[in-house]
Amino acid sequence: MTDSKTYAPPSGPPPSNSSEDYEKLLKYCVGTINRLQAPKVFDEHLRRLGKKRKALFGGNKNAKKLAEVFEKQVINSCLDGLPLYANDQAVINQLAQSKCLTRIKEVAAEFGIPDQEYVFYDLCQLCLFKIIFYIDNSGSMKKGNRLQQLHDFLKLFMKINVSPQPLRLKFMNHNNEIHAFLRQKFNIDCDRIETEEQLNTVMANIAINGATPLATNLYTTILEPEVLNRKLGQPLLVVTFTDGSPNGDKYTLGRVIRMAQKRLSENNLPQKAICYQFAQIGDDREAGEYLDSLDSDATIGDVIDCTSPIEIEMKQIRRKNPELSTEVNYVKKLLLGPIDIAYDSMDEINNRVY
Incomplete structure (x- = not known):
């Protein structure tokens, strides 16, 4: 005997994402922000990757050390002027304010890959x-x-x-x-x-x-x-x-x-x-x-x-x-x-x- 009940979607708008949900997008953004705000550290990062034909010795010692975390956190020293995004939380706040996770889900569904929304995560950088x-x-x-x-x-x-x-x-x-x-x-x-x-x-x-x-x-x-x-x-x-x-x-x-x-x-x-x-x-x-x-x-x-x-x-x-x-x-x-x-x-x- 089958259940006569039919599924009804929950009423009201879907739950919104919290700022913690946006932390997973941070890794797509920190390198971009550091590239703009801390160019000396970016140069050292490229040297570490072997993409700059420059000697690995000399240069700025502080920048060298910071290059180790270039893609992990927003760098707030060795800056070129005042930062537009001062730290990780400033980036997360901007992403959360943009509500881009909701939009990413919509884009993934529109292109027929609702279970692969991660393909569009890197586009969150545009919100910055x-x-x-x-x-x-x-x-x-x-x-x-x-x-x-x-x-x-x-x-x-x-x-x-x-x-x-x-x-x-x-x-x-x-x-x-x-x-x-x-x-x-x-x-x-x-x-x-x-x-x-x-x-x-x-x-x-x-x-x-x-x-x-x-x-x-x-x-x-x-x-x-x-x-x-x-x-x-x-x-x-x-x-x-x-x-x-x-x-x-x-x-x-x-x-x-x-x-x-x-x-x-x-x-x-x-x-x-x-x-x-x-x-x-x-x-x-x-x-x-x-x-x-x-x-x-x-x-x-x-x-x-x-x-x-x-x-x-x-x-x-x-x-x-x-x-x-x-x-x-x-x-x-x-x-x-x-x-x-x-x-x-x-x-x-x-x-x-x-």
Whole structure:
């Protein structure tokens, strides 16, 4: 005889995670925070791993000792300025406030692997950064399927984003005019895009024309308002999508990045508190060579990660990690490459470390 009772889910919202639950995510974050806040210790950590061609003797004795715990706890000495996250508990509090564990469960379920949510744990690092997407809307972006590739990536980011922050878009050309037009006509704030429908409207109505003043407008549109005109409140991740090398630029990219670092230093903040991803769209060879030069630049290369067009990038990821040959993991590589050493060196081509 079967039981006539049927299962009824418990009423009310599911139990929320406590701050203790977020301690398991700490190991994904401490190396990233130490890399930004304690660069001398990071250098010693790389020496220990054999990834720096420098002598193992000399250097800073305190940094050497701290390098032993580089990936285990937030380091609060040998710092470059005041810390943005002072200790382990500050990181845990930020993660708990973001409620990213709930979102991680949702993302795992959405991608059909509810029993493998740990695959997305490393994305919790995004909760520690303010993320801004800087979009090349020059005339050459009309070529081929470049705009569609960009659109597809942004949609995928919204699906995989485990942080509570919205999608923020800044445009290389006519940024203020585009923001004002979309706000007035569609009531859409490009600094707070929260639905795919809003994103679709934005992508259907942005102006695509003009040159590629990559560095100049990075400075005026993002770095000046975020860093030069006020004190940075949390680390900043700037993700740039571009299809070509700069033209029509007043400044060089190295100069504007160093200007931002100088202001951070003046505010007694870590110079590496701003990280940059430059993602190539399309197959323009000159653009690829330009991005290569950024990645290997001795003065700014340590805060920059550059990715090839998605087809090339996926081939490199697949060669080294066959299980990571999915669009989701390309997005993870692109977002975490500038901040997480594990992703920064995931793929190599012609001795180029992304």
